[in-house]
Amino acid sequence: MLACRPGGFYVDGTLGAGGHAEAILRAAAPDGRLLGCDRDAETLEVARRRLLPFGDRVVLRHAEFRRLPEILDAMGVETIDGLLLDLGLSSLQLDDPERGFSFQKEGPLDMRMDRSRETTAADLLNRLTLRELASLIARFGEEPAARRIATAIVEQRERRRIETTTQLAQIVASAGGARAARVHPATRVFQALRIAVNQEIDGLDHLLEQAVIRLRPGGRVAVLAFHSLEDRVVKRTFRGLARRCICPRDLPVCACGRPDLVRLVTPRPVRPKASEIAARLRAVERLGEAGPSGAIERPDAAGAAAGRSGIRDLRKAPRSSRRGGA
């Protein structure tokens, strides 16, 4: 999806165990480079070992992807050829009961991807007011029974502090969460807590915009999202970047100052096989070239000037008829 090429500079903002990073480095052989970051120091160590054979083609950082622009600045890297975000948890995190992400295994209610941060899921569960808990579960878990579940949590914690994954799963199940859904009742509550503990949605849109600005023409940003809240942010941000310019299409250089920055490579999300039904892949590709004035020139301007695509006043055109609309 990143259309890697030799010599390119790629960024994997969610390195995990390094599987995608390895594939990128192979596709960009022999001299393509990769900056990989992960907020989980233990996972990063696994990736570091895996990527050792690639030597100095790889640079790794223990960091949140929100910090990528400053990391790139510190490395003196102005433009990139691609960014991949494979959001969510790695199997290393999900399968380790000590991390507290799975309600199927007994473990502490931790849920921090970065264990150097302070607040755990147990802290939130035992500290937030009824109203705050209900709002968190409704907002990040999209759970219709949020108020009922929050009430059950507050009642239980008055008797005994809630510390473990299975304790919480039982409270949610007895409060009747996610009754109509095919998923386990605790799925949405665990998702909500995980998003809150790790502030997973904060700054995602800003990072995508920053990455697109740094992309070389033809470079791509691809995001794999596993829940609809993240996917909504990605969709909205990509669409906004793809539909900025309001100039007539025959102008060789954007005059409105809002050039379309990208085209949607995936006007509709790509959904992998049924077993991974929640995953949605979206990607955009940077358009244009920096002209002599620094303005972004339209890739289709030459065709329009030669009369191939005709004059379209996009100020009057409905937005849905514009390039990349979906």
Ligand SMILES: C[S@@+](CC[C@H](N)C(=O)[O-])C[C@H]1O[C@@H](n2cnc3c(N)ncnc32)[C@H](O)[C@@H]1O
């Ligand atoms: C689904 S896994 C990535 C798997 C990886 N693509 C691979 O091939 O092994 C997601 C990873 O992203 C990390 N992560 C999630 N949100 C992050 C963020 N805001 N900043 C940095 N890393 C993040 C998690 O710690 C986890 O290791």
